[in-house]
Amino acid sequence: MQAAAVPSLSRLAAIPRWNGAAAARGVSSTAAAAAAATAAAAAARLAAPPPTPPTRRVLITGIGLVTPLAVGRDGTWRRLLAGHTGVAPLTAFDAAGLPTRFAAQIPRRAPGGAPPPGGLSDGELWPPPDGSGGAAGLPDFVRYALAAAAEALADAGLTVAPPPGRPAGGGATPTTTTATPPTAAAAAGAGATAGDRAPTRGDRVGVSVGVGLAPIPPITAAAATLASPRGYRRLSPRFVPSILPNMAAGHIAMAHGLRGPLGCPSTACAAGAHALMEAAAAVATGAADAMLAGGSEAALTPIAVAGFGRARALAGGGWNADPAASSRPFDARRGGFVMGEGAAVVVLEAADAAARRGVTRAYAELRGGGSSCDAHHITAPPVGGEGAFRAVAAALAAAGLVPADVDYINAHATGTVVGDAAEAAAMRRLCRGNDRVVMSSTKGATGHLLGAAGAAEAAVTALAVAHGVVPPTVNLEEVDVGGDGADGGDVWAADRFVPRTARRRAVDVAVSNSFGFGGTNASLVLGAVPPGLLGK
Numbered sequence: 001m002q003a004a005a006v007p008s009l010s011r012l013a014a015i016p017r018w019n020g021a022a023a024a025r026g027v028s029s030t031a032a033a034a035a036a037a038t039a040a041a042a043a044a045r046l047a048a049p050p051p052t053p054p055t056r057r058v059l060i061t062g063i064g065l066v067t068p069l070a071v072g073r074d075g076t077w078r079r080l081l082a083g084h085t086g087v088a089p090l091t092a093f094d095a096a097g098l099p100t101r102f103a104a105q106i107p108r109r110a111p112g113g114a115p116p117p118g119g120l121s122d123g124e125l126w127p128p129p130d131g132s133g134g135a136a137g138l139p140d141f142v143r144y145a146l147a148a149a150a151e152a153l154a155d156a157g158l159t160v161a162p163p164p165g166r167p168a169g170g171g172a173t174p175t176t177t178t179a180t181p182p183t184a185a186a187a188a189g190a191g192a193t194a195g196d197r198a199p200t201r202g203d204r205v206g207v208s209v210g211v212g213l214a215p216i217p218p219i220t221a222a223a224a225t226l227a228s229p230r231g232y233r234r235l236s237p238r239f240v241p242s243i244l245p246n247m248a249a250g251h252i253a254m255a256h257g258l259r260g261p262l263g264c265p266s267t268a269c270a271a272g273a274h275a276l277m278e279a280a281a282a283v284a285t286g287a288a289d290a291m292l293a294g295g296s297e298a299a300l301t302p303i304a305v306a307g308f309g310r311a312r313a314l315a316g317g318g319w320n321a322d323p324a325a326s327s328r329p330f331d332a333r334r335g336g337f338v339m340g341e342g343a344a345v346v347v348l349e350a351a352d353a354a355a356r357r358g359v360t361r362a363y364a365e366l367r368g369g370g371s372s373c374d375a376h377h378i379t380a381p382p383v384g385g386e387g388a389f390r391a392v393a394a395a396l397a398a399a400g401l402v403p404a405d406v407d408y409i410n411a412h413a414t415g416t417v418v419g420d421a422a423e424a425a426a427m428r429r430l431c432r433g434n435d436r437v438v439m440s441s442t443k444g445a446t447g448h449l450l451g452a453a454g455a456a457e458a459a460v461t462a463l464a465v466a467h468g469v470v471p472p473t474v475n476l477e478e479v480d481v482g483g484d485g486a487d488g489g490d491v492w493a494a495d496r497f498v499p500r501t502a503r504r505r506a507v508d509v510a511v512s513n514s515f516g517f518g519g520t521n522a523s524l525v526l527g528a529v530p531p532g533l534l535g536k
Contacts, residue, residue: 055284059362059529060462061354062156062347064148064294066126067446067456068104068340073151075124077463080471081502084118085324085445087338092300100314102323103300104340104447106144134251138242139215140298144343144452145248146255149207149292153256156347157359158290160257161199200357204289206260207253208279209345210271211245212451212516213299218242220301248296252345260288266451268516269412270371271295272344273454273524277369279348289353294345295455305339311379313337315415327448329413329441329473330420330497332480337414340447344456355534362534364462364510364526367401370394374519380418381515384487385426388412391521392430392511399525403431405509408470410461412513413441414448423513424481428489438505440498444474454514458524461512465528470503 065072068086069079079086086104095101107117108126116125127133127143132150134143153160222239225231241247246264253262261282265274272295279293308314315336319326328334348366349359372394374387381387396402409427413420424439431437442460449456464470476499485491512524 056286056353057351057533058280058283058366059349059351059354059534060346060364060366060459060526061290061349061359061362062152062154062158063363063459063462064151064153064155064345065342065456065459066106066144066148067342067344067449068106069446070107070120070124071126071128071147072124073155073459073463075120077460080442080445080460081469083445083472083474083500083502085327085474086340087323087327087447088117089320089323090300090305093302095302095305098302098305098309099317100305100309101317101320102326102338103305104327104338104449105300106341134255138251139218139247140341141211141215141296141343142248142251144298144341145209145294145296145345146251148294148296148343148345149252149256152292152294152345152347156349158205158347158349158357159199160202160205162257163202163259198357200289200353202257203259204353205258205291206262206279206282206288207249207258207292208261208263208265208275208282209249209252209293210265210267210273210275210295210451210455211248212266212268212271212295212297213304214245215243216299216301216304220303248343252292258292260291267520267522268518269448269450269453270514270516270520270522271451271454272456273369273458273512273514273522274371276346276348276366276455276458276524277371277522280366280369283348283350290347290349292345293348293455294343295449295452296343297450297452298341299450300339300341308339313379313416314339325475327415327444328475329411329415329444330424330479330481331415331476332478334415334417334420336416337443338447340449342446342449342452342456344449344452344459346455346459346462351533360534362529364465365529365533366524367509367527368395368397368399368525370396370398370523372521374521376519378519379517381422381519383418383422383425384429385422385424387519387521388423388513388515388523389426389430391523392427392513395511395523395525399527401509401525404434406431406434406437406511407505408461408464408507408510409437409439410457410464410510410512411439411441412453412515414443419515421481423515424483424492425487425489428483428492429487432488432490438470438496438498438503440471440473442471442473444476445471454512454522454524457514458512458526461510461524461526465507465510465526468504468506470498470505470507472498472500472502474500476500
């Protein structure tokens with residue numbers, strides 16, 4: 001229910017009030033009655049709920065990805081559908097003293113001209129060949145976000161004008177983005193294409209990039225510096241800005257002259273999804289014509305891996321000999337998640353604004369979002385996934401849809417014993433009677449990107465809608481998440497979890513789930529772009 005607006009003091013002052021002294025001086029009964037009627041009418045207007053503001057349809061017109069599978073959207077999507085995994089032995093630091101010695105790291109160029117790892121092309125390795133990874137010295141979570149944002153803007157064909165009175169280009173923080181032509185995949189019909197139109201005003205484009213953890217590498221490095229001789233004088237004056245989670249969003253805004261709303265949800269592993277919800281609201285209500293929305297994370301450090309290990313959240317050291325098989329959502333041999341890193345940014349754009357600048361295609365429509373809190377346990381969900389159930393139900397209601405409309409669910413499922421079972425139970429109950437819906441988790445391929453996970457998985461879900469392909473649950477060999485119907489949900493056969501092999505099928509309505517420590521739950525509903533919405 002929408003709360004009634006609180007009237008301003010100036011409006012209250014304008015309401016006529018009964019004046020007893022005037023009445024005593026002989027004000028006519030007619031005038032008094034008129035004053036009373038005016039006051040009553042004004043009070044009624046104030047008590048009435050404000051009119052619902054008009055809303056605009058929100059489209060995903062560009063996607064940028066930096067993931068353990070590949071640096072770039074196309075490489076990530078191709079390797080995901082092929083059933084590859086980005087999980088490998090840890091190389092970021094010496095993990096010999098830790099039980100878990102593997103992670104999902106961003107693939108980097110090998111020194112000395114060695115062949116690229118994992119069959120990746122040179123353009124799918126870090127740093128990006130176009131230099132969009134940002135300046136040296138910035139924390140990795142900022143550099144990953146900058147690279148993903150640059151790719152998303154180019155994919156959307158979105159050009160941003162400099163502020164009035166300021167020339168384009170030049171300076172430490174460029175104020176103009178000139179987007180490169182859309183990729184081959186976009187030109188084939190998946191992404192946005194734009195005509196030769198005037199640049200979009202920078203004050204009509206904003207940024208919301210979620211981050212799950214305070215940036216750990218700069219903190220640990222600063223602690224070591226401070227403990228060294230003359231440590232205070234050696235500490236960088238840029239230390240504090242380097243650890244603020246909103247620096248990813250801030251640097252994107254400065255790099256591209258984006259002067260609209262700026263936000264940074266920090267809701268653990270739901271941060272990226274909440275960033276998309278926040279950005280979509282800004283676009284839908286007219287606060288912006290477009291928003292760059294996503295998530296970023298770069299927390300692969302000894303202290304973070306040790307901390308999650310002590311919390312018994314990570315896949316165990318028994319997988320050190322076979323890291324590629326360690327991330328196992330929904331599987332009987334799952335034992336925890338695999339830490340990952342990366343970034344994802346999408347361009348969310350109002351359909352009317354996109355049409356004005358000549359866009360003819362988009363990946364998907366972001367139709368609604370929902371959130372809830374478990375209020376149950378700091379790290380574990382309730383057994384039946386009640387909070388997840390409510391978040392998805394709220395998202396569908398916001399989209400004007402019902403569970404029977406859903407074709408595909410991109411699950412949060414990280415590979416933990418309790419979490420996967422709770423989410424599966426909630427979705428089987430929610431979608432009871434829907435024999436068409438399937439669910440997969442892409443974390444078997446990417447690991448858990450923490451604060452970036454919700455954005456990356458929403459981007460993958462948009463690609464599934466656009467291409468009509470459901471990505472697989474990598475490493476799923478034996479489904480073991482309950483499902484005998486005793487909990488009130490439908491019984492799902494194993495193939496409903498899309499084990500190991502991608503599946504071609506129409507995806508008109510999809511759900512992307514993200515849940516996090518502290519009991520936070522977020523769900524997004526994406527749909528196919530209706531014919532004719534962009535003048536097709």
